[in-house]
Amino acid sequence: MAILDSIDWAAARRHYDDRVRVSSALAQLYNQKSVDKFANLALGITDADGNYSAREHGLGPKILYPGHNWNAERKVFEPAGEFISLTDARGVPELIARADLTYLKIGVGSEISCIVNPKVCWVANTRTIWTHLVIKHADSIRKADEEFKLYRETDASSEMDYQNIALTRIAEIGQGNAKKSKITPGSITYIWADAIASALCVVHHD
Numbered sequence: 001m002a003i004l005d006s007i008d009w010a011a012a013r014r015h016y017d018d019r020v021r022v023s024s025a026l027a028q029l030y031n032q033k034s035v036d037k038f039a040n041l042a043l044g045i046t047d048a049d050g051n052y053s054a055r056e057h058g059l060g061p062k063i064l065y066p067g068h069n070w071n072a073e074r075k076v077f078e079p080a081g082e083f084i085s086l087t088d089a090r091g092v093p094e095l096i097a098r099a100d101l102t103y104l105k106i107g108v109g110s111e112i113s114c115i116v117n118p119k120v121c122w123v124a125n126t127r128t129i130w131t132h133l134v135i136k137h138a139d140s141i142r143k144a145d146e147e148f149k150l151y152r153e154t155d156a157s158s159e160m161d162y163q164n165i166a167l168t169r170i171a172e173i174g175q176g177n178a179k180k181s182k183i184t185p186g187s188i189t190y191i192w193a194d195a196i197a198s199a200l201c202v203v204h205h206d
Helices: 002-006 009-031 035-042 052-056 059-064 072-085 089-099 106-116 126-136 141-153 159-163 167-180 189-204
Strands: none
Touching (some): 002 189, 009 072, 009 189, 035 072, 052 059, 052 106, 059 072, 072 089, 072 106, 089 159, 126 167, 167 189
């Protein structure tokens, strides 16, 4: 897709590396059963790279605020273990709903699932959904914006929205574009697709 030529592929690779770093840090915190530190990183509070959806909209502190959610750190930590054990990402929306945390919806929850289990789960936030729509509409930003507006006016946390994002294709297309710019593409598909979506939105949507 020609629109991907507009991406700063060096920046996309840095984004990818930052997310892989956070993924490793979260795995370590989970194995150490460091509940509070895990929750704060997974919600982008201690490091913005932990969760862009939460950080950009100030949701991390709201999720952890006792007046909104009781025992919130534990309720973020425990579903992460279920995300880690998934072999089929279709279970992600149900696990997010089961956590029953105010302000933790598909955008924030899917980021957590992806960062702790990136070979199975993907990010379904505004950036990845918009990028999916751009690819779907053959690089037409106007058509993507129109459909994205309709998406935002409906239930943006539905299971179907999560399942229908073609991030594997985005990652595959991005491999060739990155190589043309002499940048080594990321090897973990869903984190690489997330990096591409973020880089594209920086240029055309944010």
